[in-house]
Amino acid sequence: MNDNLLHLLGGDEAQYPHALGEKYPRIIERLVSLWGTPDVLVYLNGLIFDQRGGREGFPEDAAKDLFHLNDWIRSHMTEAMKQQAAGRLSHFDDVWETAEMLQGEKRSNEVAMLPETLLEAGQRGDIEAIRKHLDAGLGINNIAGPNEQTVLHGACGYGHAHCVESILRLGGQVGSKDAAGRSPLHLAAQAGSADSIELLLAAGADINTVDKEGQTPLHHAVQSGKMRSVVQLLEAGAALNVQDVRQNAPLHLAVLAKQSRMVELLLSYGAERTLVNADGHTPLELALMSSDTRLPGLF
The missing domain is CATH 1.25.40.20 (Ankyrin repeat-containing domain)
Incomplete structure (x- = not known):
């Protein structure tokens, strides 16, 4: 299992493309390298739909993983990124329409x-x-x-x-x-x-x-x-200040993830700065230990 991809999928192993990862590890590595950019959807659509002809298709379990990843990424993209990707994906519109129609027929016959x-x-x-x-x-x-x-x-x-x-x-x-x-x-x-x-x-x-x-x-x-x-x-x-089993409040998590804008937002709503987590650290202490030098200044 590719730990980087699992992290990008929010740590949810149920979303992980096990068949694809086992059979095509290089595809997984490529997806990780393109993650967070419109190119990841372009790459996925290029794998799903053979535009040149003659390419052998993926095994059913790997193909299902590709479609699932495509759906997951689309549902988690920002609107701005969707708009950036739209133009580059327009040539896939017809094949998607056909695929969805066939998939609908298949489902109706199940x-x-x-x-x-x-x-x-x-x-x-x-x-x-x-x-x-x-x-x-x-x-x-x-x-x-x-x-x-x-x-x-x-x-x-x-x-x-x-x-x-x-x-x-x-x-x-x-x-x-x-x-x-x-x-x-x-x-x-x-x-x-x-x-x-x-x-x-x-x-x-x-x-x-x-x-x-x-x-x-x-x-x-x-x-x-x-x-x-x-x-x-x-x-x-x-x-705002509920602490989980590791005693991390949302502000702790935002600092650990180096999300400076999220940290600012939570502080603006009055997030408690002095809560101590299970490791004995307050959000400010985590900010001071972070490699992101912007974080301490937010406090």
């Missing part, structure tokens, strides 16, 4: 309706497929996969707010927890989906619920660098 395929429908934002699963007798709150997630977790993790709204109307439970103790709100905050966060809070989600690491949705938003989500959560009443 006989198996399982909790796992229901979760995948949520991750795709496929409301029609979700309804078909319910018509087949599955429950909207069935859990699936190694992470024991519901379809609401799936939709929130990928920022499909339109799908989140439908799932909530169909009885999706906002307080459901996955194997790591994460609620749908944790995943929506991590994905930076403002609309999903708003829908979940309106449906009664606990804004300060903690996962098994003792982290709130605010911790997740900070770690993912989602400043808009951080502001949204704080304005909605999120507790």
Whole structure:
């Protein structure tokens, strides 16, 4: 497993492309080198769709990893980066349209309706497929996969707010927890989906619920660098100084990640500067030890 890619995927091993990494480690290295730039999507689309002809296709498990990575990266990109990538990806529009049509036909012809395929429908934002699963007798709150997630977790993790709204109307439970103790709100905050966060809070989600690491949705938003989500959560009443099992408050995490703008934001909301974590350090002490010389000056 490539530790750099795992870190870029937020440390979530369930998102890691195991088949692709095992069979094509050089592709993984290339993705890591392009991460955070529009080029990563151009490279992925070039792998998914053979524009020159004659190239042998990827094995099914590796191909699924490529499509999954493409979806994950798109859902976590900033709007500015999406706009930068749009022009360079325009020549892929037709093949994507065809691929999505064929994929939709394949899904409609599938006989198996399982909790796992229901979760995948949520991750795709496929409301029609979700309804078909319910018509087949599955429950909207069935859990699936190694992470024991519901379809609401799936939709929130990928920022499909339109799908989140439908799932909530169909009885999706906002307080459901996955194997790591994460609620749908944790995943929506991590994905930076403002609309999903708003829908979940309106449906009664606990804004300060903690996962098994003792982290709130605010911790997740900070770690993912989602400043808009951080502001949204704080304005909605999120507790700013909750400490996780390592006694790290969101401000500790922002300093450790060298996110100077996030540190400024949290301090502007009154983040406590003197909280001590399990290693005996305050956020200021971590800033003084950081290789980023800008951080101490923010305090």
